[in-house]
Amino acid sequence: MDEKFDCIVVGAGPAGSMAARILAENGVEVLLLEKHPEIGVPVSCAEAISCTGLSQFVTPNPEWISSFIHHVLLVSPSGKKFLLHHPDAGFVLNRKLFEKKMAEEASFKGARLKVNSCAVGLLDGKPDGFHGVAVLEDGKKKEYGAEVIIGADGVESWVARWAGMDSTLPLGQIESCAQYLVGEVEVEPDRLEFYLGQSVAPGGYAWVFPKSDNTANVGLAVTPDRTSKKAKEYLDRFVKERFPHFKVIETHMGGVPCFDRKISLVHQNVLLAGDAGRLVDSLSGAGISNALRSGKIAGEVASQYMKKGNRSSSYLRRYGEQFLEEKGRELRFYSYCRAIYLKMTDQDLDDAVSFLRDYFGNRTVTSIQPISLVKTILQSNRHLLRLLRHLVW
Numbered sequence: 001m002d003e004k005f006d007c008i009v010v011g012a013g014p015a016g017s018m019a020a021r022i023l024a025e026n027g028v029e030v031l032l033l034e035k036h037p038e039i040g041v042p043v044s045c046a047e048a049i050s051c052t053g054l055s056q057f058v059t060p061n062p063e064w065i066s067s068f069i070h071h072v073l074l075v076s077p078s079g080k081k082f083l084l085h086h087p088d089a090g091f092v093l094n095r096k097l098f099e100k101k102m103a104e105e106a107s108f109k110g111a112r113l114k115v116n117s118c119a120v121g122l123l124d125g126k127p128d129g130f131h132g133v134a135v136l137e138d139g140k141k142k143e144y145g146a147e148v149i150i151g152a153d154g155v156e157s158w159v160a161r162w163a164g165m166d167s168t169l170p171l172g173q174i175e176s177c178a179q180y181l182v183g184e185v186e187v188e189p190d191r192l193e194f195y196l197g198q199s200v201a202p203g204g205y206a207w208v209f210p211k212s213d214n215t216a217n218v219g220l221a222v223t224p225d226r227t228s229k230k231a232k233e234y235l236d237r238f239v240k241e242r243f244p245h246f247k248v249i250e251t252h253m254g255g256v257p258c259f260d261r262k263i264s265l266v267h268q269n270v271l272l273a274g275d276a277g278r279l280v281d282s283l284s285g286a287g288i289s290n291a292l293r294s295g296k297i298a299g300e301v302a303s304q305y306m307k308k309g310n311r312s313s314s315y316l317r318r319y320g321e322q323f324l325e326e327k328g329r330e331l332r333f334y335s336y337c338r339a340i341y342l343k344m345t346d347q348d349l350d351d352a353v354s355f356l357r358d359y360f361g362n363r364t365v366t367s368i369q370p371i372s373l374v375k376t377i378l379q380s381n382r383h384l385l386r387l388l389r390h391l392v393w
């Protein structure tokens with residue numbers, strides 16, 4: 001064993017850095033591993049987050065915010081538009097800087113951060129779990145010991161697989177995404193745009209999220225079992241139509257997992273946080289806020305565990321219980337919404353956008369209750385109400 005820590009966090013994304021910071025604040029000896037040489041690079045994300053989704057966990061800082069969002073535009077398959085005005089809708093982050101700051105903060109609080117350090121396996125040997133992590137660090141094999149291991153290694157989570165946690169994603173349970181950071185385009189710097197329709201993005205949607213008044217994240221997500229074409233083919237068509245003259249600055253491909261309540265977040269002394277535990281809003285694909293929340297709770301529970309004299313790994317199950325107590329209902333609700341969304345025809349989407357336009361008019365909205373809004377939309381559409389009876393939840 002090269003060195004021993006109380007806790008090892010694999011992955012310095014939002015979930016991992018948050019967990020490491022909380023552990024360090026509680027005086028726990030924590031190692032934070034990141035396989036890339038630079039934190040936040042590459043980052044495959046459209047970078048949008050709501051005000052509340054961020055500020056519950058981190059104080060927003062203009063240093064790592066690209067745009068402040070006050071309007072949201074929804075465009076239906078036939079081109080119907082609904083513009084929502086919300087004074088504090090959210091932000092488009094500069095995630096490269098945001099992630100660096102998050103990891104830096106964890107390190108300032110006392111976490112040991114190692115970049116260019118890829119976890120390559122878990123070390124067996126403990127009766128009720130794993131006694132550490134095997135790491136390829138700057139090309140050299142190392143072994144680090146730990147009482148608790150937090151897998152915050154994203155959608156492809158190898159930590160989950162090594163721990164024997166079922167993390168396979170069927171085609172219908174993942175969104176396949178393609179995104180360009182484009183320049184030399186004209187965008188409203190305080191407006192998110194969403195485009196719906198089977199020909200735009202089957203089973204998903206396209207987005208234009210401004211990074212400034214002439215750059216934007218333009219991307220889309222498709223459900224792979226809905227189309228034989230790749231997300232990038234849809235994106236190439238969409239971006240040309242939306243911005244006849246554009247320059248591609250960066251290209252990103254990636255997958256977004258859908259929430260699955262059957263997936264366990266804890267096995268023995270291994271905890272999964274963020275995308276590794278599929279803690280994503282299945283309708284929008286948003287996962288940053290849940291990554292922060294799950295990292296925080298995982299860090300708190302692991303800290304309490306380390307302070308106990310007589311430790312039983314069953315105590316760690318509190319992490320999964322607490323996360324689901326706080327967010328389980330909402331994530332299940334978004335899973336139902338996605339099931340409904342996948343059944344909607346282009347006509348239904350047109351009707352829903354028209355309904356929203358009439359319902360909200362031109363007024364400024366300061367808060368939205370998603371559950372009651374979805375109920376109201378469904379009640380406005382007899383076809384959807386009929387469909388609901390056939391959905392198996």
Ligand SMILES: Cc1cc2nc3c(=O)[nH]c(=O)nc-3n(C[C@H](O)[C@H](O)[C@H](O)COP(=O)(O)OP(=O)(O)OC[C@H]3O[C@@H](n4cnc5c(N)ncnc54)[C@H](O)[C@@H]3O)c2cc1C
Nearest residue numbers: 011013014015035046047048119154254274275286287288
């Ligand atoms: C195209 C796209 C657009 C998106 N847009 C949005 C959006 O606008 N808003 C939103 O809220 N969400 C969005 N998401 C989802 C969001 O990006 C994720 O939910 C979020 O990044 C999850 O954070 P995380 O910390 O769990 O994982 P990640 O951000 O994936 O971080 C995991 C980290 O672990 C590291 N790692 C992986 N394996 C190892 C290993 N073996 N050893 C060491 N390190 C390892 C990785 O390098 C990475 O740094 C989008 C996703 C995609 C693909």
